[in-house]
Structure formats: structure tokens, C-alpha cells
Amino acid sequence: MVDPRHPLIPGLSKLDRKLVRDLWSMRVQIIAIALVIAAGVAVHIVAAGMLDSLKLTRDTYYDRHQFADIWAPVVRAPEALADDAGAIPGVRAVESRVRSAAQFSLDTMDAPAAGEVLSLPQANGSAINRVFLVEGRMPLAGQRDEILLLETFAIAHGLEPGDTIEATIYGARDRLRITGLALSPEYVYAIAPGQIVPDPRMFGVAWMEREALAQAVDRDGAFTELIVQLQPGAETAPVIAALDRLLEPYGAPGAYAREDQISDAFVSSEIDQLSTMAGFLPPIFLAVAAVLVNVVLARLVALERTEIGLMKAFGYRDRDVVIHYLKFASVIGAIGFIAGLALGVWLGRSLAALYTEYYRFPYLIFSLRAEVYGVAALVTFIAIGGAGVLAAWRAARLDPAIAMRPPPPPDYSQALGAGLTRWRRIDHQTRMVLRQILRWPQRSAITIGGIAVSAGLLISTLFFLDSMEVMIGSYFDIANRQDITVSFNQPRSREALYALERMPGVMAAEPVRHVAVRLRNGPVEERAALTGLPREAQLSRAVTAAGDGIEPPPGGLVLSQDLAEKLGVKAGETIEVEVTEGRRPVLEIPVSGVSTSYIGSSLNMQIDDLNRIMGEGRVITGAALRVDRDQEARLYTALKAAPGVAGLSLQTQAEEMFVDIMDQSMGTSILIYTLFAGLIAVGVVYNSVRISFSERETELAVLRVLGFTRGEVAYVLLGEIAVLTLISLPIGALAGAGLAFVFAEAMSSDLFRLPYVIEARTFAYAAGLVIFVAISSALMVRSRLDKLDMVAVLKAGE
Amino acid sequence: MPAVSSDTPPCFDIRELTKVYGSGEAAVHALRGVDLSIPDGDMVVLLGPSGSGKSTLLNIIGGLDRATDGVFKFRGEDLTRASVRQLTLYRRRHVGFVFQFYNLMPSLTARENVELVTEIADNPLSAAEALAMVGLDHRMDHFPAEMSGGEQQRVAIARAIAKRPEVMLCDEPTGALDSATGVRVLQALRDVNEQLGATTLIITHNAGVADMAHRVVTFSDGRVGKVEVNETRIEPEALTW
Numbered sequence A: 001m002v003d004p005r006h007p008l009i010p011g012l013s014k015l016d017r018k019l020v021r022d023l024w025s026m027r028v029q030i031i032a033i034a035l036v037i038a039a040g041v042a043v044h045i046v047a048a049g050m051l052d053s054l055k056l057t058r059d060t061y062y063d064r065h066q067f068a069d070i071w072a073p074v075v076r077a078p079e080a081l082a083d084d085a086g087a088i089p090g091v092r093a094v095e096s097r098v099r100s101a102a103q104f105s106l107d108t109m110d111a112p113a114a115g116e117v118l119s120l121p122q123a124n125g126s127a128i129n130r131v132f133l134v135e136g137r138m139p140l141a142g143q144r145d146e147i148l149l150l151e152t153f154a155i156a157h158g159l160e161p162g163d164t165i166e167a168t169i170y171g172a173r174d175r176l177r178i179t180g181l182a183l184s185p186e187y188v189y190a191i192a193p194g195q196i197v198p199d200p201r202m203f204g205v206a207w208m209e210r211e212a213l214a215q216a217v218d219r220d221g222a223f224t225e226l227i228v229q230l231q232p233g234a235e236t237a238p239v240i241a242a243l244d245r246l247l248e249p250y251g252a253p254g255a256y257a258r259e260d261q262i263s264d265a266f267v268s269s270e271i272d273q274l275s276t277m278a279g280f281l282p283p284i285f286l287a288v289a290a291v292l293v294n295v296v297l298a299r300l301v302a303l304e305r306t307e308i309g310l311m312k313a314f315g316y317r318d319r320d321v322v323i324h325y326l327k328f329a330s331v332i333g334a335i336g337f338i339a340g341l342a343l344g345v346w347l348g349r350s351l352a353a354l355y356t357e358y359y360r361f362p363y364l365i366f367s368l369r370a371e372v373y374g375v376a377a378l379v380t381f382i383a384i385g386g387a388g389v390l391a392a393w394r395a396a397r398l399d400p401a402i403a404m405r406p407p408p409p410p411d412y413s414q415a416l417g418a419g420l421t422r423w424r425r426i427d428h429q430t431r432m433v434l435r436q437i438l439r440w441p442q443r444s445a446i447t448i449g450g451i452a453v454s455a456g457l458l459i460s461t462l463f464f465l466d467s468m469e470v471m472i473g474s475y476f477d478i479a480n481r482q483d484i485t486v487s488f489n490q491p492r493s494r495e496a497l498y499a500l501e502r503m504p505g506v507m508a509a510e511p512v513r514h515v516a517v518r519l520r521n522g523p524v525e526e527r528a529a530l531t532g533l534p535r536e537a538q539l540s541r542a543v544t545a546a547g548d549g550i551e552p553p554p555g556g557l558v559l560s561q562d563l564a565e566k567l568g569v570k571a572g573e574t575i576e577v578e579v580t581e582g583r584r585p586v587l588e589i590p591v592s593g594v595s596t597s598y599i600g601s602s603l604n605m606q607i608d609d610l611n612r613i614m615g616e617g618r619v620i621t622g623a624a625l626r627v628d629r630d631q632e633a634r635l636y637t638a639l640k641a642a643p644g645v646a647g648l649s650l651q652t653q654a655e656e657m658f659v660d661i662m663d664q665s666m667g668t669s670i671l672i673y674t675l676f677a678g679l680i681a682v683g684v685v686y687n688s689v690r691i692s693f694s695e696r697e698t699e700l701a702v703l704r705v706l707g708f709t710r711g712e713v714a715y716v717l718l719g720e721i722a723v724l725t726l727i728s729l730p731i732g733a734l735a736g737a738g739l740a741f742v743f744a745e746a747m748s749s750d751l752f753r754l755p756y757v758i759e760a761r762t763f764a765y766a767a768g769l770v771i772f773v774a775i776s777s778a779l780m781v782r783s784r785l786d787k788l789d790m791v792a793v794l795k796a797g798e
Numbered sequence B: 001m002p003a004v005s006s007d008t009p010p011c012f013d014i015r016e017l018t019k020v021y022g023s024g025e026a027a028v029h030a031l032r033g034v035d036l037s038i039p040d041g042d043m044v045v046l047l048g049p050s051g052s053g054k055s056t057l058l059n060i061i062g063g064l065d066r067a068t069d070g071v072f073k074f075r076g077e078d079l080t081r082a083s084v085r086q087l088t089l090y091r092r093r094h095v096g097f098v099f100q101f102y103n104l105m106p107s108l109t110a111r112e113n114v115e116l117v118t119e120i121a122d123n124p125l126s127a128a129e130a131l132a133m134v135g136l137d138h139r140m141d142h143f144p145a146e147m148s149g150g151e152q153q154r155v156a157i158a159r160a161i162a163k164r165p166e167v168m169l170c171d172e173p174t175g176a177l178d179s180a181t182g183v184r185v186l187q188a189l190r191d192v193n194e195q196l197g198a199t200t201l202i203i204t205h206n207a208g209v210a211d212m213a214h215r216v217v218t219f220s221d222g223r224v225g226k227v228e229v230n231e232t233r234i235e236p237e238a239l240t241w
């Protein structure tokens, strides 16, 4: 770097040399502001860039692999019906397939893994939901035991093409040969039905030749699902209605669109959350940076009023003066922007790597759309440029004659703090601190606001941890207290429950019955799973926000808050329930209570009521078990041999997985935002103290002359920022609580709802961090205080 | 603090004092070997052309700056190599300063400016007493911005004397004032010297002021040119500018 103190840099005008000199002498302040700008730009690039990348990747993947728009499952329907479906207006292509539950036994795990087997798109078909072959080859026609296996599942169990895997399909156990590993747009987020987290070990997906699978599940010449692509611009709802009419006689639980497809729902909700972050945070950072630039430039103009007067007296025009200070602002903006750009791209790429772990896209297209950068540049330019113009304008307006006189000493007699005279309790150093704050209320407010923003950001970021803890606690420790959830392929008699109870290690077993329903309240319709639970269920149950169990009375429903809100019903009202299985009863059922479910939705009634409605006798579709940990292995062996078990979900493992995913996806973001919130505090505090120091240098030197120690003088300077920090903390706490509320609302989806809980320790931690940052930034100025040259300062008056 | 005894050392004992600013080619020799002894309770006026080293000496005597070489003793105590902390305590306990530009705290009223110092002093006057001595007891609750230059300077004197200093150091205290106001300020300084017995050093451009001193020290080119003792002193109000 050129030594900027050197007066003769060739080619620079006098003003530009002054610019370089000013920039150099204020470098720490400039860096502090540039870091805040950089944080804003980086957040924008990470959030908007990730958002863009995720969207682009998803869209490309979906497009190349012909991701379906509608899924229409049936129990069994004749192949000819596929053509009828193809004739529905708005449908571009239809593909029929066979899809069946499966259970996998693995050497690497005692428990069986749940899963699905799907038929591969037929060679002459439209290739909807085409798989992505990662490794190996497709199964050969006529080879009945060949499969493709979902790559994530294979990796989790160390399986490779050429290996075999034991699977139970439609009650028959078989050894299948893996010919290749695949990914699919249907399993970007590979999650078992009814589960809340993707656990690559616990959920397997296999693809087989259509004919082989059809024969295995006794669906020769028939299909169990239609997958549909719409014509561009076609509406979904009428097509779904037409499909439902067409397929109803074949045991169709109802067709659904992408928003109800679990994998896409997860991907989309992640995208929504990212766009919330992208919309919220960067403006906050840039606004703080803009205010800082303005404050610092205003101070610079005040310091340089004599110089400005001289410049004008020498014939520089107002325009030159404005341009001079604008250049100053631009340099800060440019440094911040470039640093933010670099930081953002780097962070974005690191996070993208994380996302590819989390989501199973075959590739991640890291989008570098010019718009993302353009917007960052434009907003930075407007914010920093605007702040610069305001300050520069003040410089331009200075009358040269007045500008060249030193400013009169500040008058405190009319200021807010004058009345403090009557307050005799405090010492005069403290009085000076308070009067300084009150004398410049606007600047004090800016400092308080800046620190409060920093504290607020910290709190609202850390809030996610608190919220997550409550969410996990409520779901895993209060509502679902079973160790294992067993689900069956199809409804089974009560005998199945007794069989479970007799298995080794089972200490308690409670029956569960699920049926698919559509809920209606007037024009509003929602798909849901209705769960029948025993009276006084102790294991899986609905709870209130306070954590108490809430049980449906005979003939009544308890539904979770999110469903109640979507349907617009309250306890005491009645909704229409259409069961979409079995004999498809439609009933009006009173809502007797509303529960709280932070993960997924819940809709419960008594199992006896449900069985009566369905008219299929006392049946169950699953059970919640509490088990003796020491006997788990034996229990798993028994469960693998039990007929009709579709899968298990292991509570502890699911909880660990959930926490893991949250840590991975949120941990990094929280770290980044915490760091950036800290940068705001540094920027605000350092600049505030630095400006205060430059204004009061003489006063402070005089205090030293009068015999005040360095510590006492530091108190007069730093007491100001200490008081401002203390004032800003409760404001920051309020702002943080407000921001957390907004985040909780904005980040909640059909899948998760963030409970609005902020623990006391979060406030304490945020306050501690802000105070730490404030003290460190203030101490950076204190070293200047210790070097204060009393003689030079006293001479300056002459 | 040294005890008072029959062989009491002078208030200030200065030997071979030099002060060099900078080094090499750019070195400025502000003091080139000053020898001076000032008895307790004296009122001393320092005269001399601009740049002759008066302020430099005053700053060293006041513990604001350190000599390059030589010896500077306050009541027998060698302060030439005192630490930052020792010098701070020395200023705090013993020295009252008055500067050309008053240097009051703009955020404190007259009374508060004085109290600022009495709060950290051992046996101070009350702010009201100190302000009464400079004839400002009626403007105690005014801020510096509400006062004239002369009034501000008198507040500065009140601030300096309130701690009952053994030493008053005044660098051109009347430099920024008109003559009538200057006289009031000088009267205040004389009163303090007489009533509190503070050894008082006053730098001035105005040779007339020398007539009110016990001792007149004339500087030239970083050295003491001559020291005169006035047989008779003139009251400030009779001084001619």
C-alpha cells in the first residue's frame, strides 16, 4: 500500500490527497462501519443467494426429472383407467405405477427399517418422477429380484451395487439384488410417512421393474397410484376433483398436489424461511451502516469546518465540497461492499455444502445471478450514498466566513441536562456524563438504537434455540412418550395389539388407528390424518401449550391449533369429516378441544368412536410401545418376524436426528448472525466513543491537568457509552422479543411451528455479549486516552 | 510532603534544567539550562519574548511535562523523574492552573466547575467561598457559555484556588481579556497569594504586570536572563498596560 501520509502522491489533486489523509486517520472507524456494511451485504448474498440456488436447483431437478404435479393413490385400479385420467382437461401426462410399503432387514441395525417399493417408469411411458441413477445400472427387464436403492439409505448402511438386501414386501420376505443407487425428486427430503425427520437409516426406498413388483403385490394388470403432470397454466383443484371422482370406486383416499407431498413440502418451507431471512436482515444492517456513515461524516465535517472554510475561500465550489465528502462515503461503502461480497460468496458456498448434506439433490447449482449482487450493490449505494449526501450537504452549506472561526463552546445552559444542577447526589464527573448524553439527544438516541438493534438481533437469533428446545420437549417428552411406534401395513384386529404386548421387553402398548380424512368447515377444506386413541392414553397423546394432556370425549374431536386456525373453527363448533378410506363415511363431528402441536398437526378422537364410524370392528393400524431398553434386540427380532409390520419409528433416534438437523441447519446461521450482530455493536460503540473522544479531547486533557487520574478521566469518557449501553439493553430486549415474534410467525410452516418462548438466559446472554463488545470497543479508544498529550491540547487554543 | 522546619527548602529549586523537543536535525532546544530558586509564598512574574521557553518551564514545574535533563525539586522532593501517577497526584494535591483560554468544563456550571476539583481535594474551600474570592458568588449557577471571558477566567481561578494549592501557575491569564477585566483577574490572583499564601507564577506579555510581583524573572532563548526583586509592589488596580 502506498503510504497515505506521504503528502505527494503523484496525480492526486489537493482535495484527493486530503481525502486519503482523512481516510487513513479514521481507518479504524471506517473499518468498523465497513464491517457492518459487509455483514448486511453478506447476509443478503447468503440468504438471497441460497434462496436462489435452492430454487434453481429444485426447479432444474424437478424439470429434468419430470416431477409430478399430482399424486392419486388407490388400493387397486385397472390399468385402463390411466387413459381415462389422461383425458381429464388440464392433464398433460399420466403415468400409472405400483407403490407398496416394504420393510427392510439390515445387518447394520437391529431394528427393521420402514420403506417403500415403487415401480420404475415404463420405457414407453412419460417418465414422470424419473430417478437419477447415481451409480450402477437400471434393473433389467425380467430380472425379478433386481432393484435400485435410494442412495442415502444405501450409504447409511454401507450398501453398494452388487450387494443384496432383505425386504418384506406384501408379507413375503425376499433377498433383492441392488443394481444401482438412485436419487429421486420425490425423495429430496427422504422421510417416512408419519415421521417428522428424515432419518436415512430408518427409511428405505427401492425401485423395481413394474411387472415384477405388480406380481409381488398381487396387482397384475393394475396400478396403485397415478402420477400426473399438468399442462402449463392448468389449475390443480379441478384436476384433483376429477381424479377423485374417477378413482373413488377403487379405494382412493384422495389425490393430492405437491404442497401435500412431504418432500416438496419440506423443501418449499425451507425456501420460505430463507426468503424471510433474506427480506428481513440485510436492510437492518444497511440501515445501521447508513446511520453510522452519516454520524461519522457529520463529525468529520464539524472537525474540518475551518478547512472547508478555507477550501471555499480558495474558490472551491459547493459541488467540489459535496463530491469530496461523497467520495469519502463511497470509499467506506465500497470497502464494505467488496468485503461483504467476498464473505457472502464464501459463506454461501459453505452453507450450500451443508444443504446438500441435508437435502438429497443430485447436484446443487450455486446460483450467481447478477440481480442478487445488483440489488446488494444498489441498496448499499442508496443507503451509504444517501447518508453521505446528507453530511456533505451540511458541509456545502457552511458559510466560509463562519466556518473559519472556531466553533463556540457548546452551550449546555438550554440543553436537557441543565436541570441536573438540582440533583446533588451524583458527583460532577457523573453529571458531565449525563449532561453530555442529554446535550446531544439525537446522537445518544442513535447510539442507543444501534446497540439495541444489535441486542435485538442477538436475542431474536438465540430465540430459535429456546423455541426449538420447547418444540422438541413438547413433542418428544410430553406429547409422545412412547419409545417405539409400530405401524402396520393395513388395519389389523385387536389381536395384533395383544401379540405386541406379549413380545419381549414390551412394558406397555397402546393401540392407534389412523384414517385419512378431509376436514371441511364451509368452503375451507384440509387433508389430515385422524387418529383414534384409547381413553386415558399415556404414551402418544395430544397436549396443551402448558403441557397437560387433552383428551377427546366420546363423540368429540381434539385438533391441533394449526388445523383449527386453517379451518377457522373453535372448540364447541362442529366440522365435517369425510373419511377417504373404507366405506367413506361423512360425518359432522363437534370439536371439543384444541391442542398444541409444534411439529406436524394432530387430529384425535377415541379409537372406539373411530372404529364404530368405520364399521370394521375393533381394529388398529399401529401401536405405541414403551419398552425395556435391555431387551430391544430381542424385541426387534420379534417385530421383524411379525406379520404386517410396515415400520418402526424409534423415538430417541428420531429426537437425536431432529436435534442434529436443527443444529446443522440452524447452528451455522445462528453463529453467523450472532457474529454479525456483534459487528453492529462494535461499529456503533466504537464510532460513538471515538467521536465523543474527538469532541472532548480538550476537556479530558484539562481534567488530567487538574489532577484527575487516567481512570477517572476514562470514566468521564466511557461512562457515556456505559449509560447508553445500559439504556439500550431493555430496548434491545423489547426489540428482540418483537423480532423473535415476527420470526416465529414467518418461519412457521405446516410442518413446524416455532413456539414463542424466550428464556431469561437468552436475554442474559445477549446482554452479556453486548456489554462485552461495548467494553472491548470502548477500551480500543481508552488507549488513546492514556496517550493524551496535555501540553499539546492546551497549546491548541493559541 | 516535607515537614516545615528552620531549614525549609525553597518551594521550587531548579538546576541546569533543559528541555529538547524532537531529535537530530529537527531538535528544538526549548530550555537550555535553567537555574532558578523560588521561595515559598512568592508571587513571580515570568517575562520574555515569545518562544523563549516560559510555557515550557511552567509546564515542567506544573508536572505536565518532563525535563530532558537537570533537576526540578518541589519543596526538596525531586520530581525530575517522577512517574505519571506521582505527577498526577502532585498536580492534584499541590498545583492550581490558570490558562489563557480558561478551559472550563462547558457542561458544568460555575459552582460545579469548582466543585469538580474540591471533590477530589483534601482540605478544600467551599465552592461558594472560592467564587466569592473572585467576586462571582452571584453567578454560581451559570454555565460557561452564559459568562463573559473575564468571568470565565475568574471561575478558572476559583477552580484553581479552591483546593488551597501551594502553587498557582498561570500562563497568560489575562492574554485574552481587555484591561479592565484583566485587572480584576490580577486582583483575584493577588488576593489568593496573600490570603492563601500560594506561591504564584504568572507568565505574561505585559511588562506592566511585573510591578505587582515580588520577583520578576526574564527569559530569553531558553535561559533565565535576569531575576529582579521588587522593593515595592504596586496594586493591580494601579497597573498600566
Ligand SMILES: Nc1ncnc2c1ncn2[C@@H]1O[C@H](COP(=O)(O)OP(=O)(O)O)[C@@H](O)[C@H]1O
Pocket (backbone or CB within 6 Å): A792, B021, B022, B028, B029, B030, B048, B049, B050, B051, B052, B053, B054, B055, B056, B057
Ligand atoms: N511540543 C513541542 N514540540 C516542539 N517544539 C515545541 C513544543 N513546545 C514548544 N516548542 C518550542 O519550544 C520553544 C519554547 O516554547 P514555549 O515554551 O511555548 O515559549 P513561550 O511560552 O516562551 O512563548 C519554542 O521554540 C517552541 O516552538
Ligand SMILES: [Mg+2]
Pocket (backbone or CB within 6 Å): B054, B055, B056
Ligand atoms: Mg507560552
